[in-house]
Amino acid sequence: MAGSGAAIEHVERTGGxxxxxxxxxxxxxxxxxxxxxxxxxxxxDDERIEDLVLAVSEACGWVVGSRRTADTPRPVQVRWSESENACVIEVTDTTSQDGDAPSVPSPDEVVLPPDPGRAALEGELSLPLVLALVDEVTSSAGPNGSSVHMTVTCGAWQGQPDL
Amino acid sequence: MDLGLDVTERNGFAVLAVRGEVDVYTAPRLRERLVEMVSQGHHQVVVDLEGVDFLDSTGLGVLVGGLKRLRSHEGDLTLVCTQRRILKVFEITGLTKVFQIFDDVDAATGGASSD
Incomplete structure (x- = not known):
């Protein structure tokens, strides 16, 4: 994709x-x-990467879905940050500000649905999927909007960061 | 984003080959195609997911909706999929108990389960 090289360079320079x-x-x-x-x-490995990609896409989908009726939806903010042994992806709904209730589901309340067919029809499979695909999921609400934080543990950088 | 939806017929089954990414953006097109197939009288449908690169929970909902619609017409919707990344989505959500999933179109249209 255009700009991905610049994104990688930026991550390796700043960590995010x-x-x-x-x-x-x-x-x-x-x-x-x-x-x-x-x-x-x-x-x-490839499977973990695909898991992460799906989890982030699902989380972005919550924001997009919740903004369908908004008159002036603000952007979805996706922040990637990393340390030596973890990557954290934060998806923020910047529309819900000033203490609005988070528009993202709370991971604490999720159980696997007993009837997956009905759950699929009612759009209730997204959060169970995310919880299964990444190592940790939390949500928060702050002045910049409501956010979902997803963490995956991983090994070291494959490239050489600037020193 | 391209979503390929090609319908062929085999052994009395309508086979819908899906190619590309099925997400919240493209899933409505898959839903429309399935509804159209049912309205055209195709009640034994095989959805071939071998060409799908990405499938999210919206896509799952569309497939379950198609299954429900077909069963209301005394029909059925089965899947063809061997891709680990796609099968995993069905396994995590418990939908492997809802769908019959075959290794290839021949098995799906001949009735041999891959389980």
Whole structure:
């Protein structure tokens, strides 16, 4: 993707990168491509990368879905940050501000649905999927909006960071 | 984003080959295609997911909706999938108990389960 090289360079220099995309479903593939590109640099096998890409896409989908009726939806903010043994992806709904209740589901309340067919029809499989795909999920609400934080543990950088 | 939806017929089954990414953006097109197939009288449907690169929970909902619609017409919807990344989504969500999933179209249209 255009700009992914710059994103990688930025991550390796600063430890993180952030992109803001319109809260529209058509932009989710762009987010997936960026997450895939960044994750490939870490010691993650292909299956873990695909898991992470799906989890981030689902989390972005919550924001996009909740913004469908908003008159002036603000962007979805996706922030990638990393340490030596973990990557953290934060998806923020910047529309819900000033103490609004988080528009993202609370991971603490999720159980696997007893009837997955009904749950699929009612759109209730997204959060169980995310919880199964990454190592840790938390949510928060702050002045910049409500956020979902997803963490995956992983090995060291594949590339050489600038010194 | 391209989503390929090609319908062929085999052994009395309508086979819908899906290619590309099925997400919240493209899933409505898959839903429309399935609804169209049912309205055209195709009640034994095989959805071939071998060409799918990405499938999210919205796509799962569309497939379950298609299954429900077909069963209301005394029909059925089965899947073809061998890709680990896609099968994993069905396994995590428990939908492997809802769908019959075959290794290839021949098995799906001949009735041999891969389980």
């Amino acid at each position: 990168v952030q992109i803001d995309v319109p809260a529209e479903a058509g932009y989710l593939s762009l987010v997936r491509m960026l997450v895939h590109t960044l994750a490939q640099r870490r010691d993650l």
